[in-house]
Amino acid sequence: MTVLNNLRAFKPSWIQVAFIGVIVCSFVTPVFAEDDAKFEPFTFVQLCDTQLGMGGYEHDIQTFRQAVKQINEMDPDFVVICGDLVNTANDTSFVDFKTIKSDLTVACYCAPGNHDVGKPDSKALKRYRETIGKDYFSLKHKGYTFVFTNTQLWKAPLKGESEKHAAWVAQILSEAKQNQSPVMMVGHFPLFVKKPDEKETYYNLPIETRHQLLDLYKQNGVLAVLAGHTHTTIINDYDGMQLVNGEVTSKSFDKRPLGFRLWTVESLQTAKHEFVPLTNQFEELKQK
Numbered sequence: 001m002t003v004l005n006n007l008r009a010f011k012p013s014w015i016q017v018a019f020i021g022v023i024v025c026s027f028v029t030p031v032f033a034e035d036d037a038k039f040e041p042f043t044f045v046q047l048c049d050t051q052l053g054m055g056g057y058e059h060d061i062q063t064f065r066q067a068v069k070q071i072n073e074m075d076p077d078f079v080v081i082c083g084d085l086v087n088t089a090n091d092t093s094f095v096d097f098k099t100i101k102s103d104l105t106v107a108c109y110c111a112p113g114n115h116d117v118g119k120p121d122s123k124a125l126k127r128y129r130e131t132i133g134k135d136y137f138s139l140k141h142k143g144y145t146f147v148f149t150n151t152q153l154w155k156a157p158l159k160g161e162s163e164k165h166a167a168w169v170a171q172i173l174s175e176a177k178q179n180q181s182p183v184m185m186v187g188h189f190p191l192f193v194k195k196p197d198e199k200e201t202y203y204n205l206p207i208e209t210r211h212q213l214l215d216l217y218k219q220n221g222v223l224a225v226l227a228g229h230t231h232t233t234i235i236n237d238y239d240g241m242q243l244v245n246g247e248v249t250s251k252s253f254d255k256r257p258l259g260f261r262l263w264t265v266e267s268l269q270t271a272k273h274e275f276v277p278l279t280n281q282f283e284e285l286k287q288k
Helices: 003-009 014-024 057-074 092-100 121-129 160-180 207-219
Strands: 044-047 080-084 109-112 135-141 142-147 183-186 222-227 234-238 241-245 257-265 271-277
Touching: 044 092, 057 092, 080 222, 092 121, 109 142, 142 160, 142 207, 183 271, 207 222, 241 271
Parallel strands: 044 080, 080 109, 142 183, 183 222, 222 241
Antiparallel strands: 044 257, 135 142, 234 241, 257 271
């Protein structure tokens, strides 16, 4: 049976409908257009779960401010925040988050988390989009494509919105591959915590969706997947693709110091990261 006939006989899920066109044309390993010798290295910061109110509201305000202060001193190219900007999605929390974020002297790009949009409905998405901005988007930087996703639309699908989101991700990755641009994905939920075949829990994505995304990412030049949500530092490797849940600035579950990840992108094929602890942990303000 030909590939075309196989596709005709195949009954795809909603996410497979979006991805199938990309999968069919994605068997060739990408060759990056730019010579690494011409590549200009850059750095960026991965912040996770600022989540104002999770570790105590005043505590989280101060730790976020401390992170901003240290980041400004380091002067990276930009900052990404992997969701859960706030603990409770209300006007006060979002205003406080935006006020502190505005003190950054470099660009800052956010992906939404479950605490920001809940089990998403049109009202929650509207509030986020009007208050924070787009819940999924992409940007290009020095040959790389950064893809910011709304992982809640995979974790708790919303008819219409989830299909649109999945189709958009597939299209952006297809374009990045055509442009021979390596990709970094930024979102909130990790694909998995320990193993690709682990059962679905509160801390990972559904199994079917997870495997579809892993395949899609590998076929389209994704070098790293940055996430938050677990409040536990998790660093995995999937066939050469880095999956990194960084430290948080609110409340850690693994007793690691609060802080963030500094990424150094050295070439079109190499990116490394290191932990930067907050120099003041504000222990006295922690919620007991």
